[in-house]
Amino acid sequence: MAGWTRFSRRDLLRVGATGAALAGSAGALSLLAPDAGRASTAAPEPHPGHPRATNHEHDGESHGLSMTIGEVGADAIGIDPTAYLTTFDYGTVSTLPNGQTLREYDIIAFDREIEIAPGVFFPAWTYNGQVPGPTIRCNEGDRLRLHFTNAGTHPHTIHYHGIHSAFMDGVTGIGRGQIEVGEIFTYEFDAAPYGCHLYHCHSQPLKRHIHKGLYGAFIINPDPAKHGALARERHPDHMESEKWQEFVMMMNAFDTTFDGENEVYAINSIAFEYMRHPIRVERDRPVRIYLINVTEFDPINSFHLHANFFNYYDHGTTLEPTLRTVDTIMQCQAQRGILEMSFAGFEPGQYMFHAHQTEFVELGWMSVFEVVE
Amino acid sequence: MSDVTLPEGATVTPDSRKSIWTPRSIALGLLPLVLLAGVLALIVATDGGFGERTAPPIEELSVQRVTLPEPNVIELNVINDGPDPITISQVLVDDAYWQFELDGGRTLGRLESTTITIPYPWVQDEAHAIAIVSETGVVFDAEVAVATESPRTDTGTAARFALIGFYVGVIPVALGLLWYPFLRRLGGGGMRFILALTVGLLVFLSIDMFLEAQEVALTVPHSLEGPLLVPAVALLAFLLLMTVSSRAVTAARRGLSIAYQIALGIGLHNLGEGLAIGAAFALGEVALGVFLVIGFTLHNVTEGVGIAAPMLADRPALSHFVWLTLLAGGPAILGVWIGGFIYSPLWTTIFLAIGIGAIAQVVVEVGRLLARSAERQDIPSLNWTTLGGVTAGIAIMYATALIVAS
Numbered sequence: 001m002a003g004w005t006r007f008s009r010r011d012l013l014r015v016g017a018t019g020a021a022l023a024g025s026a027g028a029l030s031l032l033a034p035d036a037g038r039a040s041t042a043a044p045e046p047h048p049g050h051p052r053a054t055n056h057e058h059d060g061e062s063h064g065l066s067m068t069i070g071e072v073g074a075d076a077i078g079i080d081p082t083a084y085l086t087t088f089d090y091g092t093v094s095t096l097p098n099g100q101t102l103r104e105y106d107i108i109a110f111d112r113e114i115e116i117a118p119g120v121f122f123p124a125w126t127y128n129g130q131v132p133g134p135t136i137r138c139n140e141g142d143r144l145r146l147h148f149t150n151a152g153t154h155p156h157t158i159h160y161h162g163i164h165s166a167f168m169d170g171v172t173g174i175g176r177g178q179i180e181v182g183e184i185f186t187y188e189f190d191a192a193p194y195g196c197h198l199y200h201c202h203s204q205p206l207k208r209h210i211h212k213g214l215y216g217a218f219i220i221n222p223d224p225a226k227h228g229a230l231a232r233e234r235h236p237d238h239m240e241s242e243k244w245q246e247f248v249m250m251m252n253a254f255d256t257t258f259d260g261e262n263e264v265y266a267i268n269s270i271a272f273e274y275m276r277h278p279i280r281v282e283r284d285r286p287v288r289i290y291l292i293n294v295t296e297f298d299p300i301n302s303f304h305l306h307a308n309f310f311n312y313y314d315h316g317t318t319l320e321p322t323l324r325t326v327d328t329i330m331q332c333q334a335q336r337g338i339l340e341m342s343f344a345g346f347e348p349g350q351y352m353f354h355a356h357q358t359e360f361v362e363l364g365w366m367s368v369f370e371v372v373e
Numbered sequence: 374m375s376d377v378t379l380p381e382g383a384t385v386t387p388d389s390r391k392s393i394w395t396p397r398s399i400a401l402g403l404l405p406l407v408l409l410a411g412v413l414a415l416i417v418a419t420d421g422g423f424g425e426r427t428a429p430p431i432e433e434l435s436v437q438r439v440t441l442p443e444p445n446v447i448e449l450n451v452i453n454d455g456p457d458p459i460t461i462s463q464v465l466v467d468d469a470y471w472q473f474e475l476d477g478g479r480t481l482g483r484l485e486s487t488t489i490t491i492p493y494p495w496v497q498d499e500a501h502a503i504a505i506v507s508e509t510g511v512v513f514d515a516e517v518a519v520a521t522e523s524p525r526t527d528t529g530t531a532a533r534f535a536l537i538g539f540y541v542g543v544i545p546v547a548l549g550l551l552w553y554p555f556l557r558r559l560g561g562g563g564m565r566f567i568l569a570l571t572v573g574l575l576v577f578l579s580i581d582m583f584l585e586a587q588e589v590a591l592t593v594p595h596s597l598e599g600p601l602l603v604p605a606v607a608l609l610a611f612l613l614l615m616t617v618s619s620r621a622v623t624a625a626r627r628g629l630s631i632a633y634q635i636a637l638g639i640g641l642h643n644l645g646e647g648l649a650i651g652a653a654f655a656l657g658e659v660a661l662g663v664f665l666v667i668g669f670t671l672h673n674v675t676e677g678v679g680i681a682a683p684m685l686a687d688r689p690a691l692s693h694f695v696w697l698t699l700l701a702g703g704p705a706i707l708g709v710w711i712g713g714f715i716y717s718p719l720w721t722t723i724f725l726a727i728g729i730g731a732i733a734q735v736v737v738e739v740g741r742l743l744a745r746s747a748e749r750q751d752i753p754s755l756n757w758t759t760l761g762g763v764t765a766g767i768a769i770m771y772a773t774a775l776i777v778a779s
Binding site: 117118263 | 460462463465467468469470471472473479492493506507508509510511512
């Protein structure tokens with residue numbers, strides 16, 4: 001009975017007026033009758049010449065209806081989303097007089113619109129025109145020179161999560177501080193400690209600068225000479241690493257309405273991208289994921305793997321797992337780690353992984369591995 | 374003052390004597406329009422001096438109707454309410470991206486509308502939130518307040534709707550009119566009291582309708598200026614009815630003619646009520662609220678008294694009572710049908726506004742009757758009897774409205 005007693009005459013009209021579930025077929029009385037002739041157009045149309053193969057046997061429809069529709073453009077995030085997973089930038093390499101390896105990188109910050117769901121565009125601030133920015137990878141102990149140009153419209157910095165001097169910290173008001181629009185600055189330090197790290201803009205206001213897209217992965221390979229045989233597994237110069245299938249995944253999100261709540265959640269920026277284009281994994285080679293959480297506005301994000309378990313190395317700064325045999329881990333913002341798993345002997349097929357905040361899942365953070373023989 | 378005679382020797386100014394259809398006067402009439410066109414062309418050509426527009430597009434999308442035509446389907450009718458085109462890119466239901474189909478293209482021009490069909494397994498009696506995401510990520514919200522299948526357009530539903538309209542419109546008006554013989558026995562003072570009571574009822578109704586109309590008007594696409602339409606349409610309706618009714622009517626017919634005018638005004642009011650009930654019925658809420666229908670019925674009995682009041686001095690034929698009942702009560706049925714099957718905030722606003730104008734006109738007419746009656750007995754038209762009547766009228770409406778509002 002409570003239902004109707006709260007209902008006034010005016011409420012009746014209000015309910016009617018808010019468009020809340022009003023009865024009716026096409027409005028004969030409506031001044032603005034919808035176009036006749038029902039040409040059902042599933043929006044948006046796929047972009048021709050999309051470089052990635054779509055798995056037609058497992059297109060969006062077969063994964064259920066709870067998904068975005070359409071395809072993003074080929075240049076949605078400034079880099080092919082599948083290529084991003086496995087693209088590591090080792091920089092321009094030379095050797096310093098003292099024998100130390102020098103790696104140089106050019107990073108330019110500029111404004112660029114990215115497509116975070118089919119047909120939904122976000123006015124991003126980017127490193128090198130892509131979100132996430134390029135994955136910077138190097139070996140422990142290398143000298144890094146990161147030439148940063150601010151070609152954006154606001155002062156930016158690059159704040160590396162690693163060990164370096166205060167001057168090189170890339171934070172507003174500390175050391176070199178903000179790099180103004182048009183300025184160039186070279187961040188320089190030795191790569192340490194080994195692990196799975198990140199870099200991001202630390203200008204003020206901080207939330208806005210991170211959320212707009214200024215972040216990227218920063219991976220330092222452990223030195224087997226210092227840490228022993230296990231380190232070879234993560235070091236590309238050693239054959240023990242060759243069997244590994246490595247992927248970079250940044251858990252991020254976008255607040256398209258700028259109200260402090262995200263409308264899109266994803267790994268690597270595009271909602272449901274790796275549902276539509278599953279990540280191909282060879283069954284008998286182990287999988288290593290560099291997982292980094294840069295989600296803004298929500299305190300934590302998480303990773304849950306279906307039908308399998310994995311070992312987890314928090315921050316990737318150890319060679320022994322910090323968590324063994326888990327299928328779900330969570331990370332606060334800027335927390336990251338390495339996930340190692342194996343599908344050896346598994347039945348080929350699609351193995352899902354996603355945040356286990358179901359809210360995030362339904363807003364885009366849902367993906368699958370296509371495990372093949 | 375209708376015959377204006379010119380003073381002796383005065384001449385009419387030469388210009389007013391000429392025909393306005395000479396080439397010269399046509400040119401003079403068109404000159405400002407030509408200049409206006411020139412200025413507009415200049416503004417367009419020079420961007421009005423603002424330079425190239427860099428601001429993002431202004432995106433507005435107004436959800437006109439949400440329906441659940443069958444299980445697992447949600448349908449939205451939306452209209453581009455803003456100055457720029459808008460592109461519908463994605464749709465969320467309960468914070469989950471969901472597949473959908475559009476009735477036509479993705480991009481809507483100004484005032485263009487489309488139907489969004491979402492294959493969503495909605496849950497009976499629960500609420501669902503729908504969000505439409507534009508190309509720039511702007512989100513437009515809609516809601517299903519209580520999920521229940523929208524009534525189908527079939528004879529069974531139409532009959533049930535008609536019955537509800539009959540209960541809330543026709544029956545109370547008819548019952549109210551049954552007081553006619555009783556009211557006739559009242560003396561001059563009693564009659565004036567009843568007329569004043571009618572004024573009170575109608576004043577209350579028109580204020581009530583104005584407030585309702587303003588609320589509906591807020592959901593009319595912004596560019597159609599719904600809140601402004603209410604007073605504008607009400608004023609025009611009022612003036613039109615005043616013009617029509619000012620033609621000479623014999624004294625004997627005047628009372629009956631006012632009764633018909635009141636019936637028309639009340640009919641429009643009941644149409645608005647029917648619309649509201651029909652619209653809410655689609656939600657399944659009114660279906661539960663038998664008491665709500667009782668409330669409306671009680672509330673509307675007083676309307677019959679209002680119609681009866683002005684013709685107490687006449688002896689109209691019985692058929693008039695039937696017609697008056699249908700005119701005042703029948704539109705409720707029509708309203709439930711429209712509200713239940715095809716709902717449009719714009720038309721609801723316009724109907725309500727016409728009703729306000731109609732009732733205002735009737736208030737004037739009844740006021741004249743009151744004044745004439747008082748004049749005949751040589752007492753001031755505003756006296757304690759009439760004030761008491763007006764107060765009683767407002768009080769009765771207020772009290773019966775409480776039943777519905779509770």
